[in-house]
Amino acid sequence: MRCMNCNAELPADSITCPYCGAALGGKTGNETQNGVSGAYQAPAYDAQQPVQNGVSGAYQAPAYDAQQPAQNGVSGAYQAPAYNAQQPVQNGAWSGKKKTRGRFAGRILYYVIGFAVIALIAVGLNVFHQHASFLSKGETVNLDDRLAAGEDYLLKEFVHVDAAFVLDTFASEDNTINGISTGKDSYYVIVLQNFDAIAVKAASADHIAALDKATQDAMDFLDDKVDSVDDTPLEGKLVKMDDSELKGYFDEAMDAYGFTDSDSGVTPRYYVLDMTAARAGNVLLFIVVPAAAVILLAVGAVLFRKKRKAAKAEVSAE
Numbered sequence: 410m411r412c413m414n415c416n417a418e419l420p421a422d423s424i425t426c427p428y429c430g431a432a433l434g435g436k437t438g439n440e441t442q443n444g445v446s447g448a449y450q451a452p453a454y455d456a457q458q459p460v461q462n463g464v465s466g467a468y469q470a471p472a473y474d475a476q477q478p479a480q481n482g483v484s485g486a487y488q489a490p491a492y493n494a495q496q497p498v499q500n501g502a503w504s505g506k507k508k509t510r511g512r513f514a515g516r517i518l519y520y521v522i523g524f525a526v527i528a529l530i531a532v533g534l535n536v537f538h539q540h541a542s543f544l545s546k547g548e549t550v551n552l553d554d555r556l557a558a559g560e561d562y563l564l565k566e567f568v569h570v571d572a573a574f575v576l577d578t579f580a581s582e583d584n585t586i587n588g589i590s591t592g593k594d595s596y597y598v599i600v601l602q603n604f605d606a607i608a609v610k611a612a613s614a615d616h617i618a619a620l621d622k623a624t625q626d627a628m629d630f631l632d633d634k635v636d637s638v639d640d641t642p643l644e645g646k647l648v649k650m651d652d653s654e655l656k657g658y659f660d661e662a663m664d665a666y667g668f669t670d671s672d673s674g675v676t677p678r679y680y681v682l683d684m685t686a687a688r689a690g691n692v693l694l695f696i697v698v699p700a701a702a703v704i705l706l707a708v709g710a711v712l713f714r715k716k717r718k719a720a721k722a723e724v725s726a727e
Contacts, residue, residue: 530699556603568647571640572599575623579662598662607680646686650679
C-alpha cells in the first residue's frame with residue numbers, strides 16, 4: 410500500500426500516512442481545508458521563497474519578547490529609557506547637572522555684579538566726601554577780588570585765582586582711593602596778586618602741563634630772560650594744609666626762594682588750592698548714576714528670572 414500524497418510504502422492497515430500525515434481514506438476528526446477532507450497539510454518547503462529577517466526559506470515570526478517596547482500598535486511591556494543627566498532636553502532647556510550648574514553660575518553672576526555696584530557706590534561716596542565742597546552751590550568765588558577787598562580766605566569753597574608766579578613743584582604723593590593707587594598728586598608753590606604764597610595740588614595731565622609752563626616762565630623772568638610773565642588762571646577748592654610733612658616741604662621751598670625772610674615781601678600761607686576736588690553739584694555723578702545702575706540691575710534680574718520660569722513651565726507642559 411502506498412500513500413497517495415507522498416507515495417511512501419505503508420502497511421496495509423494504515424489509516425494515515427506516518428510520513429506526511431495524509432489521511433488514507435475516510436474522514437478524521439480534523440477539519441477540511443479547500444474542500445478536501447483530512448488533516449492540515451503544512452506547505453512544502455520552497456527554496457525560492459525570499460529571505461526574511463536574514464534567514465533563508467520560509468518566513469518565521471520572531472519570538473515574542475515581553476520586555477520589548479510596543480511598536481506600531483503591537484502591545485508589549487514598555488521599558489522607559491535610561492536617565493541621562495548629560496542629555497539635553499528638547500526646546501532649548503537643559504536637564505540634570507548642566508541645568509543646576511547654569512542656575513548656580515547665574516546666581517554667582519548676580520552676586521558679583523551686585524557687590525561690584527555696591528563697591529562702586531561706596532568708593533564714589535568716599536571720594537565725594539573727601540573732595541567735594543558741601544558749602545558750594547555751584548558758583549566760583551573770585552579770590553583775588555575777595556582779598557583785594559580786605560576779606561579773609563574762603564575755605565572749603567571753590568575759588569578762582571590768577572597766580573602771579575608759579576615757583577616750581579615742591580612735593581608729590583601717591584593719589585589713592587581706598588588704598589588703590591590712581592596716579593600722583595603734584596604740589597606747586599604759587600604767589601598770588603597780594604604776594605601771599607600758597608600751594609596748588611594738581612593731578613590732571615593738562616593742569617600739570619600748564620603749571621610746568623608757568624613755572625618755566627617764572628624761572629625765565631627771575632633769570633632776566635624775559636621782561637614779564639603772564640598771570641596763570643587757576644580754579645579749585647581752597648582747604649587748609651593740615652599735613653605736617655607737607656608743611657615741612659612747603660617751608661623748605663619758601664626758604665629756597667628766600668621767601669621766609671620778612672624783607673622778601675612774600676607771606677607764606679598754609680593753604681592748598683585743590684584742583685583735584687569735585688564740586689558738590691556733581692551729585693549726579695557720584696550718587697544718582699550708581700543708584701540708577703542698581704535699579705536697572707535689579708529690574709533686569711527680575712525680568713530674567715520671570716523669563717526663565719516661563720520657559721521652564723512651557724517645557725514642563727510639553
